[in-house]
Amino acid sequence: MSTSVPAEEEVEQPAREPGSLNKPELWWRDHQKWLEQSGYMLRQRYRDAWSPSWKGTGKKWYDCEDGVTPRNAVMLDATRMSDGSLVALKKVHKPSYPYEIAIALLFSSDALASDPRNHCIRIIEVLQVPDDEDFAILVMPYMRKYDLPRFDTFGEVVSFFIQAFEGLQFMHAHLVAHRDCDGRNIMMDGVHLYPQGFHPVDTIMKPDMSGWAKHTTRTLHPVKYYLVDFGLSRRYSAEDLPPREPPIRGGDKSVPEFQHSDEPVDPFPTDVYYLGNMIREGFIQKRYGFEFIEPLVSDMVQDDPSKRPTMDEVVSRFETIRKSLSSWKLRSRIAERDELAIIEFYRAIIHWRRRIGYFIRRIPAVPLP
Structure with a gap:
């Protein structure tokens, strides 16, 4: 005699509040302190102490600097703390894109980077995500x-x-x-x-x-x-x-x-x-x-x-x-x-x-x- 196991009841998730962090952004927030230790500061939106600037002001979230949501789940801007320059961070899933980092570094090598015909984006450095071996971060000049x-x-x-x-x-x-x-x-x-x-x-x-x-x-x-x-x-x-x-x-x-x-x-x-x-x-x-x-x-x-x-x-x-x-x-x-x-x-x-x-x-x- 077989017994049937009732399916788990679906739990209705609360709707995301307009202007709040979406799922990809939560990943960046969770890695903000590590990135800061690595020399890159994310905007206020991605820090633990962030409180939306539009709360209680009557402003719309999309009119505020910290309310704008990135259009690309794997890219984010940051500030390089050593000189204040704007950089771009790209999260790379190495199993899915096993050649990306090597090819990017090839064109950023000393042998090729100085060639004026080289129009491949320069890689400032590669950061290995500490809690997940499958992911690395490419740090590049902001374009x-x-x-x-x-x-x-x-x-x-x-x-x-x-x-x-x-x-x-x-x-x-x-x-x-x-x-x-x-x-x-x-x-x-x-x-x-x-x-x-x-x-x-x-x-x-x-x-x-x-x-x-x-x-x-x-x-x-x-x-x-x-x-x-x-x-x-x-x-x-x-x-x-x-x-x-x-x-x-x-x-x-x-x-x-x-x-x-x-x-x-x-x-x-x-x-x-x-x-x-x-x-x-x-x-x-x-x-x-x-x-x-x-x-x-x-x-x-x-x-x-x-x-x-x-x-x-x-x-x-x-x-x-x-x-x-x-x-x-x-x-x-x-x-x-x-x-x-x-x-x-x-x-x-x-x-x-x-x-x-x-x-x-x-x-x-x-x-x-």
Whole structure:
């Protein structure tokens, strides 16, 4: 005779109070003291003594500095206590991403870090989580999205293209395929574009969330762009070439060779597709005036991977394109296809005022770091 065991009654969990810590944030709070001992201070929100600043004030939690919730469960900002600089912390699950740390450290090594063609994010240090061998923390300089603030001129975008192409070419030259190099994984060292700072999560706002953060331009203060997130990346030896890997779908789900087959493919042409499709969707389709790069991008996103150019060819062809662009074109304003007429008029006036000043001061039209 069998006996049945009654199922445990489900206990209804209380709803999370708006603005309170979510589950991923609790992990950071629980490791705050260890991170502080390691030299990195988290914001007030993640300290034991935190009391929400909006309580009893009538303010909304989302209008307060300590009420903003990170959008990424594995990333958090911190302050390096030794010099006060803003850094980014990334929690890496080593069993899931066994190659990420080694590849990140390869491009941060003394032998490669000083090469100006190296556009891989620099690793300041790796911290082993003391209570869980499966997790480590990558400490990196804080980066901003590559297109925030918005590009002002074609020269600024040309600088971005040069650096993005050069960075992926450098990775491929060292036999590393990124395998997820769409726009989500290209960042810039744009902290200096905001002289009065910005909130590290809601990055268009002032540090105290009291208004919009004011910024300067890339033309006046050039930035360097970086490839980040090597969780899906792989390094090969010369004997492995050409490598063959089963499809692995990153942020861009449109890769032609992944649509109808699970057959292993060479990941290097897939990288070329990712970068080309980022330009196609983010610039050619979204903004006016990028006809000059359409032929190159069309080749980079061909359905047949074997017909795509290598990154060496991409860099060479784009250098020819760049030399064909006039100073007038390079200093011209970038206009969004969905830009309202009144906003376009206002931005055009501001742009011309800046443009004349830059020309008089002989500031280069293509701002390279």
